[in-house]
Amino acid sequence: MQCIFVNNKPIYLTTIVEKETDFKNFLLKDADLNVVLKTLSKKKINSVRLIGYSEDKLLKTFKKKLPNVVAGGGKVYNKNGEILFIYRNDKWDLPKGKAEKKETIEDTAIREVEEETGIKNLEIIDKLPTTYHIYKRNGKHKLKITHWYKMKSDFNGKLYPQLNEGITKVEWLKEEEAYKALENSYANIKLLF
Incomplete structure (x- = not known):
């Protein structure tokens, strides 16, 4: 699923x-996404299920229903085991951003983490689950597909939030602080913990 x-x-x-x-429930191949999203916005509805016939074609079929935005991001650890968080739109988040043309997704993830936080010396350790979320920009819905990577860095300099992206804070959080921050975060970020 x-x-x-x-x-x-x-x-x-x-x-x-x-x-x-x-x-x-809706049939995936026939579902009108506007109807699905309107249904999901109702208070008494906690989720929507789009039913398909073939497990391996579900995501491919869904991706055709919306413009796709591919992004890369990182769950970054320092030598103390702390995790790098950003604060944007009154929520804690992990740094991520859109891929540029002819850029590998790994390069995107590193570039975006560096741009949004000011960190250097990043190294990808492992691939994390890919997350999917729908957002609205300029009146149109889009599907953001974020490829996440576990990263490490020995950087101990000053961190700088990318203010022009709406990021107001960048902080290293200890594990217990990270779980507290997740109480005011996004569901797709919680999947990475």
């Missing part, structure tokens, strides 16, 4: 039909 978030509510892509309770 694949999960795409709209704000903090999930759209599940699945092949299993279940009796509706606090969620609604």
Whole structure:
């Protein structure tokens, strides 16, 4: 089952039909995304399930319904085991951003983390799960596909929030501070912890 978030509510892509309770079912291939999103915005609806026939084609079919924005980001650790967080739009987040033409997704992730935080000496350690969320820009919905990487850095200089991107703070958080920050974060970021 694949999960795409709209704000903090999930759209599940699945092949299993279940009796509706606090969620609604739609057939994936016929679903009108405007109707799906309007349904998901209702208070009594906690999720939407888009039902497909083939597990391996669910995501591919869904991606065709919206313009895709590919991004890369990082969950960065320092030598003390602290995690690098940014604060933007009154929420804690991890640094990430859109890929540029002819740039590998790994290069995107490193560049964006550096630009948004001022950190240097980044090294990718491992691939983390890819997250999906729908957002609205200029009146149009888009699907953001973020490729995440576990990274490390020995950087101990001053961190600089990228103010022109709306980032107001950049901080190293200890594990218990990170879990506290996640209480005021996004559902797709919580999946990385």
